[in-house]
Amino acid sequence: MSRVVLVLVETVNDYLPLLEREGFVLILAPTAASRAEAIASHGQRIDAVLTRGPLGLTGEEMAALPLLKIICVIGAGYEQVDLQAASNRGITVTNGAGANASSVADHAMALLLSLVRGIPQADAGIRRGEWNKLRLPSLAGKRMGILGLGAVGQAIAKRAANGFDMSISYHNRQPLPGTTHTWCASATELAGAVDFLIVATPGGGSTRHLVNGPVLDALGPHGYVINISRGSVIDTDALIAALASGRIAGAGLDVFDHEPQVPDALKTLGNVVMTPHMGGQSPEAAQGTVQMVVNNLVAYFSGQPVLTPVSLPASL
Structure with missing residues (x-):
């Protein structure tokens, strides 16, 4: 019998034939x-759901899918999936951790380079007929901090250390075994020790709001923050205030609180570079994330352990 998969994502259609x-x-x-209509019309025969973190899947929607056995999330984040409801139903949840890491890491470095070297401003100036040679910092030898x-x-750290001779510090809940990078016990400690803070x-x-006003103050007026x-994770109001007052040097943002809406205050600031949540959007990443879904679904429905399980809370 063919298994039915409800596909809620909108960016990987070219690879759904996999x-x-x-x-x-x-x-x-x-x-x-179409999501509401599909659940209402086809809910009785859906075995699996393919979603992504911001789209998620609610407990109410799960209740309308009596045959649902597995939820596959594209990308690492699964913040809008009701994990408690999944646990209560015995539904397996997987994510795409690592499948788009190279693409996201490339984008983080692109944002950092564009921001620190003033690429958007230089390009805009030339288009206006100007020839302004700005004296801006180099990335070589700087200190990078990675939150997470x-x-x-790790892919970002590899690029920064090997390509730009940067020292790498990081903050996780616990030190990561086997790494030579410097662990910091808090986000504030990390920000105070680096030039570039990568979220x-x-x-x-x-x-939520792990990067807040005190963290940005610790980063300081010569520090830059990149969020991919x-x-x-960043307190947007605190970020806008820090950028507007010069308490940090700049920000590169690929993600926002209420996408696709972006605060007007960010759009008016000259020390911000923004992209529309496209860090993981490459042909290679899209194929890799869908292939991860395929591998997880095939494993699950053949009675094998899934490859990238998400840890669920205890059932209630």
Whole structure:
């Protein structure tokens, strides 16, 4: 019997044939309206859901899917998936940790280079007929701090250390075994020790506003922050205030609190470089994330352990 997968994501359509080749039947529902309609019309036959962190899956939606056995999340984050509801139902949850790490790490470095070297401003000036040679910092030999040394954080560290001779410090809940990078006990301690603070930790309640006013103050007026994780990790109001007052030098942002809405205050600041949550959007990353979903689904439905399980709370 063919397994039915409800696909809520909207950015990997070119690679969905990877699922169909394995015999999965797909129901595409990339908008809020089509999602509600698909659950109402086809909920009785859906075995699996493919989603991403910000799209998630609610407990109420799970209740409307009586055959649901597994939720596969594209990307590392799963902040809007109701893990408690999944645990209560015995539903397996997987994520795509590491599948798009190279693409996200490349984008983090691109944001950092663009921000520190003033690339958008220089480009805009030339287009206006100007020839302003700005004296801006070099990246070589600087100190990088990475908040969240997972697969993405490690890929960023590799690029920074090997490509730009940077020293690397990081903050995780606990020191990471086997790394030579310097562990800091808090986000504030990390920010105070570096020139560039890269936010690469997962989103969700446990990391909400982990980068706040005191952390930004510790980073200081010559420090830059790059966020390629989730908008919720940085206190946006505190960030805007720090940028506007010169308490930090600049910010590179690929993620925001209420995407696709972006605060107007950020748009008016000259020391910000922004992109529309595209860090993980490359052909290689899209294929890799879908292949990870395929591997997890095939493993699950053949009675094998899934490759990238998400830890669930105890059932209630």
